[in-house]
Structures are given as structure tokens and as C-alpha cells.
Amino acid sequence: MASLNPFGGVLGRENAAHLLRRTTFGPTKQQINQFASLTADQALSQLFQAVTDPQPPRDVATGAVWVNPKPTDLNSEENDLIRYFRGWWLELMRNEGLSIKERMTYFMHTHFTTAISVVSNSTALYYQNALFRAYATGNFKELSRKICLDNAMLIFLDGRQNEDGRPNENFAREFLELYTIGKGPQIGDGDYTNYTEQDVQEAARVLSGYIDDTEFTEMDTDTNLAKGMLRLDGSGIATRHDAGTKTFSSAFGGATITPNEIVDDRATEAAALDELDQLVDMIFNQQETARHICRKLYRFFVYYDITDEIEQDIIGPLADTFRNQNYEIQPVLEQLFRSQHFYDTDNATETDDNLGAIIKSPLDLTIGALRFFEVQVPDSASQLDTAYDMSYPALLSSMDDQGMILYEPPEVAGYPAYHQNPEFNRNWISNVGLARRYQFANVLLENFDNQAFQLDAVSYVDDPQHISDPANPTTLVQELIDDMFPEIITQERFDYFMNDILLDNLSAANWAGEWNNYKNTGDDSNVRVQLDKLVIALMQSPEYQLY
Known part of the structure; x- marks a missing residue:
């Protein structure tokens, strides 16, 4: 029987190496030896210690950063800057010590993915990467809200093209299918257990009217990172946002989302942002959202095969922790990494060994x-x-x-x-x-x-x-x-x-x-x-x- 019961005693070298290989980009011999004498709790205390955020990447041509907040005319070509950005991130991965933060930044990239071929802007890519790092072990629900306004994401999934009267459903679809609640079993043409086509359409209406900020001067007050923005007129009215009532399917209990302030048939900026809050709350109030994210974490850190037993004994309890902790990521990871199951000591079966079970990327x-x-x-x-x-x-x-x-x-x-x-x-x-x-x-x-x-x-x-x-x-x-x-x-x-x-x-x-x-x-x-x-x-x- 799979178990999230805590692993007792010191880790020893094999378990210490296993923990470090999964939570960092690879340990040295000295780091394995250091963690071998620690308990799981002591090891996790080190892995989750706060670390200083890195300085932004610098341009070889000038020696200066180019993302505070807007690129200058003195920098290298954009293709070079993108190459420097990717090298900068590899350097962070290589140099990071005993911390899980960069590994989780990578996890967020694999989850909220972006492609350079679509988002060919080094500054947008940098700010998205910094956003992932800011919430690497923080609140996943809040990150999911902020990704809706991320410049790179607005470009990648056409959110900037979604406006009242000309809906673009790309981001709304992926926000439901990939990033939050997941599909569940299909029950009809385009309809799934966890959401329907109606929900995609209504979510797209909530998400309408946003554009990327090409000047990178619109800053998020929580993170001080550049973000996208609503199209507004001089009076603060969201001119391209759909201000009508959005009605969701029975998958969400027939919930409705409506602007709480209308001026001349248009929502105010505050009202449109409140609708986004309502949408995120509605999705994260569903139990399946926590389960979907916990499955992604499990496959990333433990093993790809989620059996009925794992779903019941591991995913379910992790999802309960996730919801009870208001979608804070760290408590879920700590519960997983201190468990007997993570170190494969919860049973004597040799065929389900989690150690050495994932092919390295x-x-x-x-x-x-x-x-x-x-x-x-x-x-x-x-x-x-x-x-x-x-x-x-x-x-x-x-x-x-x-x-x-x-x-x-x-x-x-x-x-x-x-x-x-x-x-x-x-x-x-x-x-x-x-x-x-x-x-x-x-x-x-x-x-x-x-x-x-x-x-x-x-x-x-x-x-x-x-x-x-x-x-x-x-x-x-x-x-x-x-x-x-x-x-x-x-x-x-x-x-x-x-x-x-x-x-x-x-x-x-x-x-x-x-x-x-x-x-x-x-x-x-x-x-x-x-x-x-x-x-x-x-x-x-x-x-x-x-x-």
C-alpha cells in the first residue's frame, strides 16, 4: 500500500542522492555526503531556504542588463539577446547550490510553457522566467492568475488578440485543459467531465481585452515585474473587454461572472480585473484542480505511472493538503519529499521502484x-x-x-x-x-x-x-x-x-x-x-x- 507516512531516521547516501537528483540539477559527492547524515526534515529545511533572486542577464555588447524595464537601442540583436537569456538561465541552474528554487522554476516553465519561435522577445521571456522564480515554491493559484497577464503568455497563446466581438479562445482553452483543472473523461463533442466548450467560450469572454505591454512599463505591484494590461480609454474604461454576464456549465455549478461596475455599457478596469479573480476562484474551488496539479508534480518528481492505488493513496492526500493550504506549493512538496513513498520504503515490492525510474532530460x-x-x-x-x-x-x-x-x-x-x-x-x-x-x-x-x-x-x-x-x-x-x-x-x-x-x-x-x-x-x-x-x-x- 502506497503511503505518505514520513520517512524515519537519517536519509543515508542512496536516499540523499535520490532527493538531490530529483530536487536540484544534480549533486556533487560532497553534497550527497552532507545530506546523508540529515533527516528528511533537516534536508528539506535546507532545500527550501530562501535564496536571493539573481541579477538579470547582461548583454555582451554593452555589459549592461536590458530588462529594466525596456531594451535600449544600444543592445545586441534580439536573437543574440535570446541566446544570452538562455545561457543566463543555464548558468543559474549550474551554479545553484542546495536549493529547489531553480528546479521549480523549470517545472513552471514545463507547465506554463512558452516557445521562442512564437515569443521572439528576450525581455518578455525574462520577465516570465522571473515570474516563475518568484512563485517557484509559493502560491500556485496566485501564479495562475498572474500568468493570465504575463506578456509572453499573451503573445504565445494569442490572448492579446482576444477582444469583445472577436473572441480568441486559445488561452482560455489551455488555461482550463493544461494549466489548472484538466479535462477529465470526455462526455461529448468538445465536452469533458471537468469543463465544456461553453466554459471555454465564457472564460475567453472573461479574459478579453488584454494586450501585451511592448514598453514593459506596466509593473505588477506584488512582484515588481512587467506584465500585460487592459486596453483602456482615458477614463479607465476597458474598451475591448466583454462586459456581459458569463454563464458557465454545470461542471462549475452554473456559476456566473459579471462586472461589478459598468460605465456606458463597459466595465471599469477594476471590474474587469475582479472578473479575472472570480474566474480563478471558480476554477480553484473545484477539487479536480488540486488533483490535476498534484499529478503533474508527481510525474515530474516521482514517476509517470499513476495507478489507481497512487491516485487514492498519494494524489488524493496531496491534493487535500494543496487545497487546505490555499494552493501553497511548498507544503505539498514537503509532504511528498518526506514520505516513505518518495524513497520507495512504503512497501517491499521491487517492480514499483521510484529510484532510478526516470530518464534524464x-x-x-x-x-x-x-x-x-x-x-x-x-x-x-x-x-x-x-x-x-x-x-x-x-x-x-x-x-x-x-x-x-x-x-x-x-x-x-x-x-x-x-x-x-x-x-x-x-x-x-x-x-x-x-x-x-x-x-x-x-x-x-x-x-x-x-x-x-x-x-x-x-x-x-x-x-x-x-x-x-x-x-x-x-x-x-x-x-x-x-x-x-x-x-x-x-x-x-x-x-x-x-x-x-x-x-x-x-x-x-x-x-x-x-x-x-x-x-x-x-x-x-x-x-x-x-x-x-x-x-x-x-x-x-x-x-x-x-x-
């Missing part, structure tokens, strides 16, 4: 390797041009080759791995993508295309904080496997990595001699060849592709 694979091996990458704070023009473009290119273009999901619902039934995370694997995944290990070690970063496997294993006794091949291989793989492997697999790869079927004494020769002479040529082969074999293994 290209983002996790790429940033996780940099973080684990502590690869030095030029920092934009001191080497702006090298970071944004050489380092992060190479990483983004590798991710593109692996099948993930960051900020360019192939569907309006986002990246298929997070939503597309029944494949889910298996969508990351294709013939070409798999080959490119494996190639990334070579990219990291062999410095392709003069990239400004490279993994030095000899230096890594020669650090006693990483490997306790590199001259001992058994110790060397075992400690790497313990830190890189999510689960214990068979003796046959271990022997393959040690004997066939590292030792090349020579003796352990031969390796010890080669290592000691390197330490005495500084000539690392022989050990480097074998260590590079070992790291590549480990990174290309099926075990490493999972977390």
Missing part, C-alpha cells in the same frame, strides 16, 4: 554532469563574452542535438516527456537523440569546437574529496558508481567497468603502478587514457541515463 544530463564533476565554466560575472558566446551556446547546442531545445517545446502542452501518455519520459529517447546523449561524454572530455570548458578526469579522481584511493581500481570504480548511479549494480556490471574498461584486462597491480608513476613523475598520459574511457563508459551506460 538532456538538460538534466548536461547540467548534472557539469555539477557532479565540478567542471569549471567561465562565469558571466567576470567573463561575459566567453560565457555567453562560447560556453553556454555549446551546451545548448548539445542539448538541441539530444532532442531538447530549451524554450522551444514542440507542442503547446510543452515537452512531451512531461505530459504525453503513455510514453512520458521515454520521449527523450530516439535513435538520433540517444547517439547524441552518448556523444556528450566525449564532448565533455575532448573539448570539441574549442568550447570554454572541459572535464579533467585525472584531476577529478586525484582529489581525495572525490576518490579516497585512486591507486586501488576497486575503490576507484566503486566510488564513482556509488555517486553516479541511482541504484546498486550487479557484480557482472561492476567487473565490466573495472576489468574491461579501466584495467583493459590487465591486473590491479598494473593500474596501481601506473597511478604511482603519474604521482611520482607528473606524466598522466597512461592513466588519462584509461580514466577517460571509464568516465565515458559510465556516462554512456543505461544506469547513468536514469535518476
